[in-house]
Amino acid sequence: MPGSRSWAPALFLSIMGFLVVAFYLLPLLLTVWASFTPIRDWRVESLGKSVGLDNYRRLFYLIRHDPDMGKVLETTVVFVSGTLLVNVVGGFLLAVAAFLLDERVSLGFRLLWLLPRMTPVAVFGLLWYYFFHGNGMFVHFLQALGLLEGPTWIGQDQRFLPWGAWFIIIFVNGLVGVSYGMIIFYSAFKSIPRDIYMAALVDGARLRDIILKIMVPLTRWHIIFVTVWQLLSLLTTYAHLYVLVEWRVVDKWYGMTWSLYVFETAFGSTVSDQALAAAAAVILIVVGIGLGLATLRIMGFERELKPVRGDI
């Protein structure tokens, strides 16, 4: 097949190509490389030395013997599975509600639920800083119910750990993530031909049947896609968690997932152990690539690939 004039693709792709090499490929190599070196405190000269698998040994030693590391792993599992559940099930329910509601009301709610996603991390953190403040609205609410007395930081208070911290991080990230599923599912519902809903109604289906026997099966792939994609996102996200931990809204270790652990280990104010962070990051990279490839398959990548026409 005769190609385009050879310079054209290279020219058009050049800027993106440079950014991809400089800010993805090179850093990726460096991170993997750093996991075999003794780099600490950003002494990049240390990247020239090798310590073999030492960092991985240290990492696994910590996993086995450091109770804080145990908390990180526990938190990662609980956070990822809990938030995933909220995002997928909550997103689905929101989408169903938005679909059933009158268009204008529906639009209002969809926008309201998109707001957290669009709000800057610092502001969003601030909102929940107030909300879960020792004397904040949430505590007021619990006090009104008679469940609590006096000011309490439920994300920090030993009486409520670990679930107090876990509740907060899942709550905050759930609010951010739930709109993703909502948008995808909502447009999927909209794209099902109306005749199908009508036919079901004529056949005597009730709302529950319509949801379970029509909407769920027909959006099966959307559900799988959202689940895998959110799984990947939750494993790698850390900005909101960082703010909650740094601002002392939640307990340091019960608010820290694996991603945040990598970040804190590399950039923390007390630790600055890039070698260990890199080793932890490599594990994340492996999982990330695996889930990314799975997403590609699910989204039916080939369909998106429209052939090029013409031989110019």
Place this chain on the structure above:
Amino acid sequence: MVEVELRGVWKVFGRVAAVRDVNLRFPDGKFSSILGPSGSGKSTLLYLIAGIYRPTRGEVLFDGRDVSRVPPNERNVGLVFQNYALYPHMTVFDNIAFPLRLRKTPRGEVERRVREVAEMLGIGDLLDRYPAQLSGGQQQRVALARALVKRPSVLLLDEPLSNLDALVRLRIRGELKRLQQELGITAIYVTHDQSEALAMSDQIAVIHRGEIQQVGTPEDVYEKPRNIFVASFIGMPPANLVPAEVRRAPGPCVLLPGGGEYCPRGGLASKLAALGLERVVVAFRPEDAILAEHPLEDYVSMEGEVYVVEPLGRENIVTLSLPGGHSVKVITQPVVSPPAGSRMYINLEPSKIRLFDPETELNIEYLEAPPTPQVEAPPPRRRGESVEEGEE
């Protein structure tokens, strides 16, 4: 102006050959049509001439110069697309001026030439509008103006009328033909509409499944279809096709269903004899048959049963079924309206009857008789194989 020639051109997309071994010449200054059903490869052929596609094999020549590898922006062709492809973000003026500005034409000349071509096409007062504010016919003229303003050596038109409503289409059809004659430009016109091709062209190339079926004047293509496809594609309604047996002795005669007998004379008779065919396909046009209650003298007659009469105002179309289950259509005067079920005779003037070889689907007139009479049948040819007469 140039003469455009395609030599042995193939275009293969993946595993599908959209154009197969096409040899065609588009004479300088003439209006040529490429006529075929949708998916026949006619637009691909046009895009090969424009340079949007490069031939997989073969050559595209402009005045004998091979331009197969020349990109479209260096071919100096004007191209009008079916959907016009106007630049929606530019005014009519800017649309038409675009090709000139790309050539760094001086500002004054751009202005003059755009106005000139716009006046010629009657869109001089629309220059400030945007394409979305124009009717289909007006958009079509803008597209034409944009193609003509650069004084192309060949004007390519890809179904330019198909998006217009019927009345506008008729008017622009006439204008287009007149314009081409006035400018003396080489025009190549792609269409699936046989009436357009017949009305406008100096030369028609019929294409089907990527292969040229026949090249000739409108009269040739209409009166002497080279194969069954051309006969059945052209005409409204198309030619009737009836299979028939051949009686070899004494002279070769075709035994039509419904009792008629057609014994050709002269060259055709000897060809039929030499070919030694046992069966042929008889073709005749609906407008060439005379419907009567009796067989007419000097005519070849078939008896059929009237199935349905469709009155079209100016004429009636009578569908009859022949023994053996074949149905044929005959165009009659509006007064001729036999009741369904009645038996009528279809009378054909012998000179209007065409015979086709059922094997090769070729018109027997175009077949070369085998050199020696011993040979019973011509070498088997599969449908669609390239044939000698493909080149004009």
Place this chain on the structure above:
Amino acid sequence: MRGALSLASRLLGRRGGRLEEAPLTGRGFQAILVLALLAASLPIILSYTLLVELSFSSTLIMSPFQKTQFTLENWRLFLEGKLAPTAARIYSPAYIRSMIVNTLIVAAGVTVVVIAASAPAAYALSRLRFRFRAATLRFLILLHAFPGVALIIGVYAVYVYLYKRLFVGGLLPKEYLLLYSFAYVIVARASLEVPMSTWILKGFFDRVPWEVEWAALVDGASRLRTFWQVMLPLIKPGLAAVAIFAFMAGWEELIYVVVFLPREAPTLASFIHYQLSGGSLEASYLPVVAAAATVYLIPTILFFVFTQKLLLEAAHGGLKA
């Protein structure tokens, strides 16, 4: 049955068909649904309300229902750089202004870099034939999904390395350090947006009819000119969408700003962060921080008001949890 009927009336439209006989059931169900959704949305509504209310409040309120007096004092303090009524002027008004400008610089910079990189690349991926086209597209999705925290270590290592070569090595005078930091944070942060932006813009290019492009090429335009004069103007809505998302990404960025920009040159994000992190809260005054946060939220709100449709439709893949 109520639900089914309401569904039916929804599908048929308000004035459609015989099922209109049951609008009451439908409305009743809708009302229940609205109430349920409102209850679920309550924390969001209350929190945002509280934030804005607090910035106009004379006392530190902990819920929107607490009684308080309306005041512009917090806004005055914020704009004058005083973070507590009693505190001396901690920051100058110029500092507050530069903070907002810094945020704008990062946001605008990210927008420019994202568009400059992804528009031409998207065009090539949509329209040009070259080896590895499919592979490149697939690769872009993988990049978008890539764990950012794994990259930032390498990205920072390069930053440190270049810093040492440029400034410690003496290639550039120290005055350029801030410029270097800004340039680096902009390009680094923009890179994270480029794969998905390219993917979205490719979708817009895919929708432009091929004939329009061919017309330009037949008219004598080069590839570059076709891209610039014909194709780019035709995907303006897509460019706008991508530009807005890039701007918002730059505007809201916290991590990269905290990591790469010096503490003396904060954006609104890092400013709020520094006020609250590590127990430094005692020195600050929440209502003033609320004013800063409200300022920070303004583009988001504007964005919401003007681009509702874009947000809900065009942005599917561009969003990450």
